[in-house]
Amino acid sequence: MKLLRRLTGWFRSRSLRSRLAMLTAAAVAVAIAVVSIASWLLVREKLYQEVHDSLDQAPRTGPLGPARNPALYCGSTTAGALATVPAGAFGDRFGPQKYDFQILLNDGTVCFLGDASRGINVVASDLPPSTDSKHVAYRDGSYLNGDSALVRQTNTTVRVQGVEQTAVLLTALPTGGMQNSLNSLALLMAGVAGLGVIGAGVAGRVVARSALKPVDQLTDAVEHIARTEEVGTTIPVHGSDEIARLSTSFNSMSTALANSRERQTRLIADAGHELRTPLTSLRTNVDLLIRSDAQGRALPPETRARMLGNMKAQMQELTVLIGDLLQLSRPDTPNPEAVRTVVPFHETVERALERGRLRGPGLVFATDVRPWYVHGDPAALERAVINLLDNAVKYSPPAGTIEVSLRHGRLTVRDHGPGIPAEELPYVFDRFWRSPSSRQLPGSGLGLSIVAQTVQDSGGQVSLGPATDGGPGAQAVLVLPGQPGAVQ
Structure with missing residues (x-):
């Protein structure tokens, strides 16, 4: 287990390119090994079947036919019996030897014919199991010199010193040439497998390098952003595979970060610009009051009251501005932790109308508000409606009419003021944007x-x-999903 954990840790410490190359080489090695072993086994089975078929063609009685009564040379062991065989006892009487014959008697005595040249190692299973003359069996065996052979066992009868005895005729064919061929085939397959694994490793390295090139580009881009903080950097996208999707996602994220930073920078710059005017006015008024007190030259009561009124107005403007900035400091995407409840939107509109009437006492509000329930943040929705009404109040002429209606979730606020020029419409919802005529x-x-x-x-x-x-005039339309009855 420790060795396995060490190997696993070592593998994980390698680069992704190296791991892909090693995995590719391992997969190819396993595939080649399986194919090579299967091929070797099939060839071995085929060769053994050919030897078996050749051995099966040998006569079941060998040279011990009914009409023959050859001389036998026997001994207690195979080597001893083979030593009693005279050289050239039969000469070329039976022609060249294809099979090797050996006789095993019931008592374990081994006998040879006169033309025997090599003996077969005897095993316990070679003894006659029965007197069935049709008994035939095959086994792997060997010669006395160690060469391998395929041996057939056949029951037969022989005459020894005028007495017929049941015996086993062992017929053998050498398989050494077949074993050499199998060994050569195994070496050849091992060499091919080795070359295949090496080639697979090289190919895997090349393929991994090519496949991971977009990942390298992505890594370089991320490191560049981390080093320089230059968001907005993108990488080229090729194809539509997983790497291309990852590159596309990275480009989208980088672009979103760049846009977010740009909006943040613009917000800070615009906020600083908007804050400068009231702060400058406040500083000027405070400096004037301090200078007048320090010099002992009191300002006229009317001037002092006007300056204090201006300071109060500037403070109120700063308060509103800071509140608006806090409202806009939230992310552009919906906050999942925000309080979202069932809101009777028609009641929200009614409360906003009450505040709108206070801010425009000389205006006429024509309303048609019908029940509508939505999911949302009650305070944020009320402030949004108040802002629409404030915008209408600000641009309405004296004694003008503001029409407010809420039908089926569609809130319409229409004033009868100067309206909005067409070229300014794309910017009305931008932060800190104000029409030149309304600054x-x-x-x-x-x-x-x-x-x-x-x-x-x-x-x-x-x-x-x-x-x-x-x-x-201008018309604002706000549409919220919901339903006319209370929702759960």
Whole structure:
């Protein structure tokens, strides 16, 4: 187990390219090994079957036919019996020897014919198991000199000193040539397997290098961003495989980070610009008051009251601006931890209308609000509606009419003011954007941005454009998903 853990740790410490090359080489090695072993076994079986078929063609009685009564040379052992065989006893009487014959009597005596040249090692299973003359069996054996052989056992009868005895005729064919061929084949397959594994390792290395090239590019890009903090760096995407999808995802993430940083930078710059004006005014007024007190030259009461009023107004503007900045400091994506409950949106609109009437006491509010329930953040939704009403109040003429309706989740706020030029419509929901004609009016330029973000978090849509009836003024439309009855 320790060795296995060490090997596993060593493997995991290698680079991904090396691991892929090693895994490829291992897979090819296993495949080659399985194919080679299977091929070797099939060839071995085929060769053994050929020797078996050749041995099966030998006569079952060999040279001991009924009409023959050859001389036998016997001994207690195979070597002893073979030593009694005279050289050339039969000469070329039977022609060249293809098979080797050996006789084994019931008492274990071994006998040879006169033309025997090599003996077969005898085993216990060679003794006659029965008197069945049809008994035939095969086994792997060997000669006295160690050469391998395939041996056939056949029951027969022989006449020894005028007495017939039951014996076993052993017929053998050498298999040494077949073994040499199998050994050569095994060496050849081992060499081919080795070359195949080496080639697979090299090919795996090349393939891994080519396949992981996009990953290397991705790694270089990530390291470049970590080193330089230059978000927005992308890598080329080729194809549609997993690596291409990873590259696409990285490019999307890098672009999103770049956009987020750009928005953050722009927000800070715009916030600093907006904060500079009230702070400068406050500093000027405070410096003037301090200088007048230090010099003992008191300001006229009317001037002092006007300056304090201006300071209060600037403080209120700063308070509103900071509140808007805090509202916009949330992420652009919906916060899953935000409080989202069932909101009677029509009641939210009614409360916002009450505050709108206080801010525009000389205006007429024509309302048509019907029940509608949504899921969302109650405080954020109320502030979004108030911002729409504040925008309408700000641009409405004196004694003008603001039409507010809520039907089937569609809130419409329409004023009768100067309206919005067509070229300014794409920017109305941008942070700190203010129309050139309205920069003298109070406000931070963040109200409609807050509306857009709140509606997006609630899964709705908001738009601002000219009045649909062709008359003067602008019309804001806010649509939220929900239903007219209370939802659970």
